[in-house]
Amino acid sequence: xxxxxxxxxxxxxxxxxxxxxxxxxxxxxxxxxxxxxxxxxxxxxxxxxxxxxxxxxxxxxxxxxxxxxxxxxxxxxxxxxxxxxxxxxxxxxxxxxxxxxxxxxxxxxxxxxxxxxxxxxxxxxxxxxxxxxxxxxxxxxxxxxxxxxxxxxxxxxxxxxxxxxxxxxxxxxxxxxxxxxxxxxxxxxxxxxxxxxxxxxxxxxxxxxxxxxxxxxxxxxxxxxxxxxxxxxxx
Amino acid sequence: xxxxxxxxxxxxxxxxxxxxxxxxxxxxxxxxxxxxxxxxxxxxxxxxxxxxxxxxxxxxxxxxxxxxxxxxxxxxxxxxxxxxxxxxxxxxxxxxxxxxxxxxxxxxxxxxxxxxxxxxxxxxxxxxxxxxxxxxxxxxxxxxxxxxxxxxxxxxxxxxxxxxxxxxxxxxxxxxxxxxxxxxxxxxxxxxxxxxxxxxxxxxxxxxxxxxxxxxxxxxxxxxxxxxxxxxxxxxxxxxxxxxxxxxxxxxxxxxxxxxxxxxxxxxxxxxxxxxxxxxxxxxxxxxxxxxxxxxxxxxxxxxxxxxxxxxxxxxxxxxxxxxxxxxxxxxxxxxxxxxxxxxxxxxxxxxxxxxxxxxxxxxxxxxxxxxxxxxxxxxxxxxxxxxxxxxxxxxxxxxxxxxxxxxxxxxxxxxxxxxxxxxxxxxxxxxxxxxxxxxxxxxxxxxxxxxxxxxxxxxxxxxxxxxxxxxxxxxxxxxxxxxxxx
Numbered sequence: 001x002x003x004x005x006x007x008x009x010x011x012x013x014x015x016x017x018x019x020x021x022x023x024x025x026x027x028x029x030x031x032x033x034x035x036x037x038x039x040x041x042x043x044x045x046x047x048x049x050x051x052x053x054x055x056x057x058x059x060x061x062x063x064x065x066x067x068x069x070x071x072x073x074x075x076x077x078x079x080x081x082x083x084x085x086x087x088x089x090x091x092x093x094x095x096x097x098x099x100x101x102x103x104x105x106x107x108x109x110x111x112x113x114x115x116x117x118x119x120x121x122x123x124x125x126x127x128x129x130x131x132x133x134x135x136x137x138x139x140x141x142x143x144x145x146x147x148x149x150x151x152x153x154x155x156x157x158x159x160x161x162x163x164x165x166x167x168x169x170x171x172x173x174x175x176x177x178x179x180x181x182x183x184x185x186x187x188x189x190x191x192x193x194x195x196x197x198x199x200x201x202x203x204x205x206x207x208x209x210x211x212x213x214x215x216x217x218x219x220x221x222x223x224x225x226x227x228x229x230x231x232x233x234x235x
Numbered sequence: 236x237x238x239x240x241x242x243x244x245x246x247x248x249x250x251x252x253x254x255x256x257x258x259x260x261x262x263x264x265x266x267x268x269x270x271x272x273x274x275x276x277x278x279x280x281x282x283x284x285x286x287x288x289x290x291x292x293x294x295x296x297x298x299x300x301x302x303x304x305x306x307x308x309x310x311x312x313x314x315x316x317x318x319x320x321x322x323x324x325x326x327x328x329x330x331x332x333x334x335x336x337x338x339x340x341x342x343x344x345x346x347x348x349x350x351x352x353x354x355x356x357x358x359x360x361x362x363x364x365x366x367x368x369x370x371x372x373x374x375x376x377x378x379x380x381x382x383x384x385x386x387x388x389x390x391x392x393x394x395x396x397x398x399x400x401x402x403x404x405x406x407x408x409x410x411x412x413x414x415x416x417x418x419x420x421x422x423x424x425x426x427x428x429x430x431x432x433x434x435x436x437x438x439x440x441x442x443x444x445x446x447x448x449x450x451x452x453x454x455x456x457x458x459x460x461x462x463x464x465x466x467x468x469x470x471x472x473x474x475x476x477x478x479x480x481x482x483x484x485x486x487x488x489x490x491x492x493x494x495x496x497x498x499x500x501x502x503x504x505x506x507x508x509x510x511x512x513x514x515x516x517x518x519x520x521x522x523x524x525x526x527x528x529x530x531x532x533x534x535x536x537x538x539x540x541x542x543x544x545x546x547x548x549x550x551x552x553x554x555x556x557x558x559x560x561x562x563x564x565x566x567x568x569x570x571x572x573x574x575x576x577x578x579x580x581x582x583x584x585x586x587x588x589x590x591x592x593x594x595x596x597x598x599x600x601x602x603x604x605x606x607x608x609x610x611x612x613x614x615x616x617x618x619x620x621x622x623x624x625x626x627x628x629x630x631x632x633x634x635x636x637x638x639x640x641x642x643x644x645x646x647x648x649x650x651x652x653x654x655x656x657x658x659x660x661x662x663x664x665x666x667x668x669x670x671x672x673x674x675x676x677x678x679x680x681x682x683x684x685x686x687x688x689x690x691x692x693x694x695x696x697x698x699x700x701x702x703x704x705x706x707x708x709x710x711x712x713x714x715x716x717x718x719x720x721x722x
Contacts (some may be wrong), residue, residue, distance in 0.1 A: 092517070100290060101403065102291050102292045102293065102295065104287075104288065104291070107317070134283055134285070134635065136285060136633035136634055136635050137633050142285050177268065206285065208285070208634055209287055209316075209409070209634065211285065211287040211288060211408070212287065212290075212291060212405040212413055213406050213413055214413065215399050215405065215406070215413045215414035216398075216399025216400050216404060216405055217399060218414075
């Protein structure tokens with residue numbers, strides 16, 4: 001049996017969707033830009049980054065984990081929401097060690113692209129300069145923990161044919177970090193390493209020896225601004 | 236004589252120098268020192284980074300000549316990825332890199348001569364500092380100032396089409412380049428309206444050489460007698476002895492022209508060049524190992540390059556090179572201010588090389604990267620605008636940088652700059668107890684001839700943050716002066 005259809009509004013415009021459809025998916029299909037970092041279309045959402053926070057009937061909710069429901073009034077933008085998103089980005093920048101000028105992901109990085117979009121010049125929070133490590137022991141992949149925003153995209157999507165994830169969290173609290181499963185590490189192919197590097201929204205996962213192959217001006221967000229999948233900037 | 240001056244490190248800054256001059260009881264200058272008080276730390280903080288980041292990371296050392304660091308690091312990594320030294324790349328990769336490098340030489344030399352050195356030449360060392368700057372040059376000789384700006388622009392735009400952007404690009408990657416030069420990009424220059432084409436730049440470079448020669452004729456005593464002292468000279472040369480600023484072997488000559496380093500493969504540089512550390516400067520003092528610390532110091536840069544090479548492989552620059560050699564009777568030229576002459580001959584050479592390269596169809600080739608058997612260690616050497624630049628990396632089994640050693644041009648010239656300061660100080664100061672502005676500037680001129688990185692950005696505004704201290708034998712400070720007036 002098909003799920004019931006729900007009727008709701010986004011930014012004052014009426015939309016219909018199957019019950020259970022997440023707000024972010026409706027917005028994406030309708031060409032409405034809501035910024036995301038941890039969300040991946042078609043993959044179960046985790047609400048890890050909170051970049052997609054929207055106003056739902058006056059309350060702030062994550063658009064990626066909130067299903068649309070009848071009568072819902074969603075607002076995707078307001079001065080308060082924009083400032084909140086900017087603050088989230090700023091927290092990410094000060095919490096890690098993000099050095100865009102020398103990062104090989106520069107120009108292809110979702111975090112950097114959003115920072116440009118939100119015109120972040122100087123964060124309002126003090127830099128933490130955490131001591132983080134680089135793990136390059138895997139022959140195909142480098143993990144640079146300085147740049148990891150703990151979005152779990154790699155854990156949720158990079159899996160073998162049996163559905164076993166190559167990545168997992170280890171440690172707790174502020175020391176938590178991504179690790180490559182020891183037993184799975186030997187199964188990592190070039191293709192899987194490439195998939196992991198591509199799915200990472202920052203430069204935390206890097207294919208070995210592949211850096212800087214794309215020349216400046218040819219990189220992803222130099223061609224199309226973030227939030228403009230069809231080449232139309234929705235800002 | 237013992238006295239101690241404490242200098243706090245000034246970190247991550249461009250251009251901070253400090254000179255101390257020591258006097259005996261009769262007021263005679265007995266010792267002068269140029270202190271470089273910058274601390275950068277790049278050799279340490281690249282450790283642990285993936286090796287392929289090095290060309291992009293270390294170029295942040297400098298905003299004036301990042302291409303030199305970018306390419307020196309890339310050349311070292313070529314060795315690590317098994318692409319060989321200098322000649323192992325595809326023709327496209329090597330020529331794109333050469334174009335990038337000669338464009339860098341061209342813009343940097345133009346910057347130095349027109350923006351930094353010309354105020355001293357046009358107005359004189361003892362002119363009022365209020366007019367002795369690039370704005371003063373523009374007022375007095377608008378054409379010359381415009382030429383300087385346009386020549387820099389030409390070089391910077393060439394860097395953009397080869398490296399991706401004008402400053403801090405990503406063009407050179409281990410084993411090659413990440414882009415070629417498209418026909419459309421090439422035609423921006425080949426078909427560009429004057430002055431933005433190579434023919435016009437060659438012409439302007441010739442005019443710049445003529446400008447200096449004319450100035451030399453009129454001011455022979457100043458140019459020739461300002462600061463001269465015998466020294467060794469070191470640079471890369473092509474295997475046949477030709478000037479080659481991108482790749483070659485290490486050659487050094489002594490002050491009489493005798494070859495003291497015979498065309499050494501730079502992968503073995505550590506056998507022939509050692510570095511001394513002195514407690515009063517953050518900059519090391521390299522020397523030719525066989526000659527020892529006292530006698531083994533040498534100069535690098537334009538003057539040294541014209542003293543070491545056998546010929547220049549472009550016709551117009553070769554003619555000037557022959558005249559340059561005549562000035563010193565065929566022997567190495569040890570006159571400090573002749574560095575400007577040498578630099579302008581190189582400017583002309585770079586313009587000629589750029590013209591040849593832009594007409595080379597290899598720039599549009601498709602083979603960008605070559606790799607071979609991987610190694611754990613690599614050394615890259617290049618002739619940067621200011622002199623020979625060494626990059627040496629060792630990596631671990633996980634592809635992380637385990638060791639980096641960089642010997643930059645200004646470091647090689649550390650001892651020569653100290654000597655130059657000493658020569659000028661002795662002549663200008665002996666028997667005097669007050670530091671005057673012209674004396675201060677004379678010391679600056681001696682340092683500036685080497686175009687050291689410490690003079691980069693700030694002097695362009697007419698202010699080099701230089702401080703001079705006169706110290707008596709008992710350690711008491713007689714006089715102290717900063718750029719812009721006596722303190």
